[in-house]
Amino acid sequence: MNAINPAIHVAAASIRLGGVTKSYGRLTVIPRLDVEFRAGEFTVVLGPSGCGKSTLMQMIAGLERVGGGRIVIGEREVQDLEPKERGCAMVFQNYALYPHMTVFDNIAYSLRIAGVTKGERRTRVELVARMLGLTDYLGRKPSQLSGGQRQRVAIGRAIVREPAVLLFDEPLSNLDAQLRHDTRVELAELHRRIGATTVFVTHDQVEAMTLADRILILNKGEIEQYDTPKAIYHNPASVFVAKFIGSPPMNILAVSGDGSVLRLSDGRAIAKCGLKGDFQLGIRPEDVAVDHTGAASALKAHVRYREDLGSHSILAADLAGATVRIITPFGSEAPERSELLLSFPLQRLHLFDAMTGKAIPGAFGAATKDQK
Ligand SMILES: Nc1ncnc2c1ncn2[C@@H]1O[C@H](COP(=O)(O)OP(=O)(O)O)[C@@H](O)[C@H]1O
Ligand SMILES: [Mg+2]
Incomplete structure (x- = not known):
């Protein structure tokens, strides 16, 4: 990645959850959650499989409705807004690129939908491609890329709209060990450059320790501890x-x-x-x-x-x-x-x-x- 050109830098917004609850039928996933993800911080949500991490992210992004409570991004209450109105971008584990589109078109897609002009689209896609080391691959289809490159395209697609909030749901789980490590380092670097409030879900404690400004440890939808990696390591609350x-x-x-x-x-x-x-x-x-x-x-x-x-x-x-x-x-x-x-x-x-x-x-x- 190009470390000289600061490229995109967004005005980060905090994310505040007040009394957020969520159930699926009789299954209570989030009993009641009060937490603030601070503006510009890289927060890792860590917890065992099934503890409600994806549910939490989807409620912030607007892909799932909250059962009750408020979600405030910046100064705006968003829990009743459509996903596209929330200023969030999300990257999933299975990056779900459009297989028939080139890398360029995959990254440009949301800009096209938003009515951004062709010239502006080109400028922004090329900028993102430079940041992610994808310049030479813009003409390829996803099937012609490695797993790591595809994941970078998914990240590019998320950051091209310069969201104030970036949500990642186990984005590295499908990568092999070396690539996980390399992508982790790149993500940390990217965060420093973009400055977006980032919430990153994982069940991998190494990712949590190395990436996070602050770690939120979830157990059955409730907070076990929310603190810096150092404090969590040296003074575990439970x-x-x-x-x-x-x-x-x-x-x-x-x-x-x-x-x-x-x-x-x-x-x-x-x-x-x-x-x-x-x-x-x-x-x-x-x-x-x-x-x-x-x-x-x-x-x-x-x-x-x-x-x-x-x-x-x-x-x-x-x-x-x-x-x-x-x-x-x-x-x-x-x-x-x-x-x-x-x-x-x-x-x-x-x-x-x-x-x-x-x-x-x-x-x-x-x-x-x-x-x-
Ligand atoms: N759409 C859904 N319908 C019913 N139950 C669901 C749905 N989504 C998730 N769950 C359940 O909610 C719990 C939390 O799931 P999830 O948020 O995906 O956990 P995690 O991401 O931490 O592994 C699990 O028990 C899961 O089976
Ligand atoms: Mg999950």
């Missing part, structure tokens, strides 16, 4: 979030507190803590330390298997009936079926309510909050 982000995800262990220490289910003490009751204790695989000093506080664990990934290894160890995954430097000790001493640094621990799964901030003093 076990759901903790397990959704990170590879491998955060380790979660059942513990109980007697007011001075937390104990594993086998009775061994794992951490000092002044709370009483049952909890879930979280620690990321890169934060578990392999102890070489034989400190009294270290816990013996049995290494069940080990995966060597080149840059690092992942050990899976049994600890009080649970599996703890540990990221260690590649080629470090601990073969399979050996024993290992593990330590759990207090400032790296996260405590969650055993029943609700919600985080208990400050359970280990202020230290856990310092990682932002």
